Amino acid sequence: MKRITAGFLGCGGIGCGVWDLLQDMQGVIAHREGLYIEVKRILVRDKDKKREATIPRGLFTTDAAELLNDPEISVILEFMGGEQPALDYLCQALEAGKTVVTANKMAVALGWHRLFAAAQQGGGGLYFEAAVCGAIPVIRTLQNSLQGNRVEALMGIVNGTTNYILSQMAESGRDYDEVLAEAQALGLAEPDPASDVDGFDATYKLSVLSSLAFHARVPYGTIHREGIGGISALDVAYARDLGYTLKLLAIAKRDSDSIDVRVHPALVPDRHPLASVRGAFNAVFIHGSAAGDMMLYGRGAGSAPTAGAVVSDLVYAAKQSHHPIPSFEHREELPPHLRMEDNWRCAFYLRFEALNQPGVLGHIATRLGEHQVSIEAVVQRHTEGNERVPIVILTHQAREKDLRAALKALDPAVAQARGVLRIEGQQ
């Protein structure tokens, strides 16, 4: 029986979940894998705090050195969160030759180059399945199962809170503020929801996913990010009537030497597999050159699903004689052979508030046409008696900058764009 001595950095929701899962699975892991895992020390801020798991008091410490400098501890499991001091602790552990398993997307996304340099120096492994999409084995899939493919596109619903809010808006017709307040009352959104609703969380995850998908470092700071704060119930309702579902998407596409990597709300056709991902679930849709389309789906957060990914990484790491390191340059910036595309192509949903008089549609169509944006469909309702009316236009694929220039060229006295949403996932 192989014996592993581990230390925890952090013991909140995820740490307690990992502790409970290890107690529950210890016999099974010993039987299946020939592995006995002992947790020797647990770093927390407050040793006396009441915890969700029943853990012997003597394991807790507030001194990180008790784990990082202990030669008996060969694996550090980190779920304390945040960039610092977590990143420094992880680098210290790796430099000392320990293996690291982390659930911390922020530390991995922001400290990628430091972490991999430390892992290469120390010879330990760096595993982070739990950091992206909880229980969904997307990291392992990208690293181990797609070597026979070039990943051409990846689109993910990687944040459960925003997916819950958008699903509720679509199902109930309620406004964003009302649904957010309800999600906060239910504990499904943080009291300060910015990390989720402004797209930061999804951007950390996309930095990690796109780096693995494109075998090149895609730094967090290079990714275009928009949140869901400006979404109106009216646009969600129009989109639903037109056969689209609104999602916060993490998108990464590659076209030879250019990539576009972005997080923003987008409409997907109802027939697309991502449209059926509701509530707090996550999914990652991948298009591989050989595999074609595939989708991974499951619980992207929560104590038990995330703990399952941590324990899986721990067992996997324990069985490696040589830890894998993704085979590309682990630099701080985007590599020179890749260009970040900021003028991507997609179709658009446009909702205008326009004067209710002849010639208005012609004005809009002309400005769009002058900027190479062609119209696929026009919807106009509730026109009688009102001075200004909504006009909804769906476009064919167009360049982002052309579309923005066309909207700027409109006469605001005639028509103003009130809702602009990108459409992704059209075949």
Ligand SMILES: NC(=O)c1ccc[n+]([C@@H]2O[C@H](COP(=O)([O-])OP(=O)(O)OC[C@H]3O[C@@H](n4cnc5c(N)ncnc54)[C@H](OP(=O)(O)O)[C@@H]3O)[C@@H](O)[C@H]2O)c1
């Ligand atoms: N929650 C999820 O569903 C989920 C899913 C996937 C990934 N993750 C990631 O998992 C990580 C942990 O999440 P969580 O929900 O478990 O967080 P949490 O409940 O806030 O737990 C954080 C733990 O870290 C300890 N800690 C924080 N800063 C510390 C410091 N400076 N020194 C010592 N101990 C410190 C805290 O100690 P005290 O208990 O003494 O305060 C606490 O035990 C995060 O990176 C998160 O992004 C979470």
